[in-house]
Amino acid sequence: MNRYNIFLTLLLAAVVATGFAFIQKSKDLCNPVDLKKKTEPAMKPYTYDSAKMSRLQFMKKGQKFSTEVPLSLFGQYKIVFNTSGMPKKVGINVYDKDKSSSKRKLLFSNADSLETDPVLVFNPEKHTRKVFVDYDVPADTLGLKIKGCLYFMLGYK
Amino acid sequence: MKKISILLAAAVLSTGLWSCGGDENHDHDGKDTTATTNDTMSVEDETGPTDSYLLPSPLQIAYIFKKSGLKYQAGIANDVKKEASYSGSYEQSLGLGIYSSDLAYCVLNKQKQEAISYMNAVKALSDKLGMSTVFDSESLLKRFEANVVNEDSVMFILSDIQSRSDEFFSSNDRQMSAAVVFSGAWVESMYIASKILPKTKDSKMADQLADQLGILENLLKELANHKDKEPAIANLITQLETVQGIITSIPGVKEMMESEKPQDVKISASEEQLKTLAAKLEEIRTAMVK
Numbered sequence: 001m002n003r004y005n006i007f008l009t010l011l012l013a014a015v016v017a018t019g020f021a022f023i024q025k026s027k028d029l030c031n032p033v034d035l036k037k038k039t040e041p042a043m044k045p046y047t048y049d050s051a052k053m054s055r056l057q058f059m060k061k062g063q064k065f066s067t068e069v070p071l072s073l074f075g076q077y078k079i080v081f082n083t084s085g086m087p088k089k090v091g092i093n094v095y096d097k098d099k100s101s102s103k104r105k106l107l108f109s110n111a112d113s114l115e116t117d118p119v120l121v122f123n124p125e126k127h128t129r130k131v132f133v134d135y136d137v138p139a140d141t142l143g144l145k146i147k148g149c150l151y152f153m154l155g156y157k
Numbered sequence: 158m159k160k161i162s163i164l165l166a167a168a169v170l171s172t173g174l175w176s177c178g179g180d181e182n183h184d185h186d187g188k189d190t191t192a193t194t195n196d197t198m199s200v201e202d203e204t205g206p207t208d209s210y211l212l213p214s215p216l217q218i219a220y221i222f223k224k225s226g227l228k229y230q231a232g233i234a235n236d237v238k239k240e241a242s243y244s245g246s247y248e249q250s251l252g253l254g255i256y257s258s259d260l261a262y263c264v265l266n267k268q269k270q271e272a273i274s275y276m277n278a279v280k281a282l283s284d285k286l287g288m289s290t291v292f293d294s295e296s297l298l299k300r301f302e303a304n305v306v307n308e309d310s311v312m313f314i315l316s317d318i319q320s321r322s323d324e325f326f327s328s329n330d331r332q333m334s335a336a337v338v339f340s341g342a343w344v345e346s347m348y349i350a351s352k353i354l355p356k357t358k359d360s361k362m363a364d365q366l367a368d369q370l371g372i373l374e375n376l377l378k379e380l381a382n383h384k385d386k387e388p389a390i391a392n393l394i395t396q397l398e399t400v401q402g403i404i405t406s407i408p409g410v411k412e413m414m415e416s417e418k419p420q421d422v423k424i425s426a427s428e429e430q431l432k433t434l435a436a437k438l439e440e441i442r443t444a445m446v447k
Contacts, residue, residue, distance in 0.1 A: 032324050048316040049217045051323050056206050065206040068378070070213065070371035072221045073364075073420050127420040129413075130371045135206075156217050 029085040030055055030149040039082040039153045042119050046078040046155030057147035058088065058140035066099065067133045069154060077124050078155045079131070081110070084118035085149040091136030092150075094122055098132050107131060210375035212335065214319045215254065215342035216312070218372070219261035222350050225365050226357050229266035233352055234259035235345065235446045237271075240278040242447070246286060247389050250334050251445050253282040254341025262349060264315065269305045276301055283322075286334065291321040333383040333390075336376070340393060341445060343369075343376060347400075348442040351435035363426035366434065367410045373401055396441045403434045 032053050040048070052067060071077050081092055091111065097104035108122040124131055133152065140146060235255050243252040260275035280292050292298065297314065304310035326335035347369060354362040377397055384390045404410060409424035416422050426434075 032328060036320065036324070047216075047220075047312055048320050049214045050211055051320065051327075052209065052211060053327055054206055054209075063206065065208055067209045067211055068375055069211045070375050072217075072371075073368050074221050074225055075217070127418070129419050154211065154213070156220070 029087070032151070035082050035085060035149075035151040036153070038084060039080050039119065039151060042080045042121055043078060043153055043155045046076075046157050049154045049156050051151065051153045053085075053149050053151050054135070055147070055149045056090075056135075056137055057145060058137060060140060060143070062139040063135075063137040065135050065137075067135075067152065068098070069131045069133060071124060071128050071130060073127050073129060075156045076126060077128075079108075079122045079124065079133075080153045080155070081120040081122075082118055082151040082153070083110075083115075083120070085151060086118075087146050087148050088138070089115050090138070090150060091134075092120065093134045093136065094124075095132045095134060096128070096130075099134070104132075210379045212339040212375060212379060213372060214316070215257040215339075215346065216261045216315050216319060218343065218346045218369075219258060219265055220312075221368070222346065222365065223265045225354075225361070227350060227353055228357060229262070229268060230353050233349055234262060234271070234275070237274045237278050239446060240281055243282065246334065247337060247387055249282050249285050250337040251341035253279060253286065254338040254343070255345040255442075255446060256282065257338070258342045258345035258349070261315065262346075264305065264311050265308070267306055267308070272305050272311075273302055279318075288322065288325050291318060291325055332379075333386055336379045336383055337387070337390070337393075339376060340380065340397070343372065344397075344438065344442050344445060348438045351431075351438050355431065355435075362431060363407055363409075363424045366431075367404055367407060367413060367424050370401070370404055370410065370414065373397065373404075377401065396437075396444075400434065400437055400441070403430065403437060406430070 030053065032051075035053060036051060039051075054065075054067075056063070069079070079094070083090065083092075089110075092109070093106060093111075094108040095104045096107055107124065107128075110120050113120055135150060235252075237256070237259075240252060240256065243249045256275050256278045260272060260279055263272040263275055276298065280298065283289065283291050297318070301311065301314050304314065322338075323335075326332060347366065350362075350365060354365060377394060380390050380394050380397070384394060407424060407426040407430055409422050413419045413422040413424060
């Protein structure tokens with residue numbers, strides 16, 4: 001094999017490796033900077049307060065976890081969820097009390113939302129003290145090891 | 158020769174593939190985005206994500222107090238010169254939180270020079286804590302100085318800084334630092350409110366301070382997640398639980414917490430209870446600012 005062939009082989013290998021790198025990068029759905037940029041437009045005209053990105057992987061058993069969000073009786077709030085980092089739908093339910101309370105009321109749910117619309121907006125009623133965001137991750141029955149992330153942003157005015 | 162060519166191609170390919178998979182813990186800015194155990198889970202983790210507790214921004218707390226009539230009083234915020242004396246990441250994190258609250262307090266009360274001084278203290282402590290990416294461009298500081306009397310613009314800049322800080326803490330497995338920073342911010346805000354609200358007409362001080370209980374509950378739960386990593390956190394929790402106890406003992410507060418219409422519940426603190434609360438907040442804050 002002459003030098004020309006070596007050069008061609010190396011060039012081909014470099015192209016293939018770059019292609020792999022590009023494909024891998026495009027699969028990176030959990031970039032907090034990108035998710036923030038995608039979520040911010042829905043937050044207007046409220047001022048950004050805080051955000052949380054939860055990474056998760058679907059497992060054999062379904063999973064549930066929650067985020068407690070304290071609010072002020074004297075403020076007005078908007079909560080925006082961005083599910084574009086999740087390849088599969090995850091249940092999002094917002095309650096007024098935690099899961100130990102039998103009296104808790106459902107304030108918001110994404111049960112009827114379409115997977116094609118990853119940005120969900122919830123405006124808690126004025127004078128709400130706290131909300132409890134429950135995430136319901138379905139079981140991975142096919143063993144696909146799907147992983148992704150959920151992004152949450154809180155704003156106020 | 159053919160073998161050499163194959164080896165070279167394999168080397169290039171493996172380098173390329175390594176570069177794909179090797180940076181899964183870094184975002185596009187090169188920052189580490191390794192997941193934390195509290196709000197995230199790793200690929201191998203079979204226990205699943207755990208419950209988490211959101212902590213608001215110091216700016217929001219200052220904004221709520223401002224909306225409730227909290228006026229500016231010169232000299233009440235922490236001395237900006239103390240910034241240089243804070244050593245160790247715990248003290249510096251508390252200091253960052255305290256100065257963040259002081260900054261928000263000055264901005265919302267249009268105190269231009271003081272706000273610039275506090276912004277510099279916030280930047281200095283952020284740099285010491287390895288958070289220089291939060292202020293990665295000098296233009297952010299220049300924009301702040303140019304817009305410091307324009308409330309809308311400066312609120313936007315401060316919320317941008319908050320957002321960058323949140324990204325930093327989340328991306329670098331620094332949830333403990335975030336909780337300690339917020340502890341400093343919350344104590345400073347409550348200290349300022351407890352000093353000024355009694356002098357403010359129709360301030361409904363007890364309502365204002367009781368309103369903060371939901372945030373305090375979250376802070377205590379979040380700090381408890383980190384008490385084994387930093388010895389000072391256990392004492393901080395004890396101190397903050399005392400504050401929680403004082404506020405909860407105020408007549409009406411428990412009812413407010415359980416009520417469907419918390420805004421309608423009357424909270425009637427005695428002067429003695431408010432003094433006890435203010436004294437406890439001052440004690441905790443004094444230990445923090447030293």
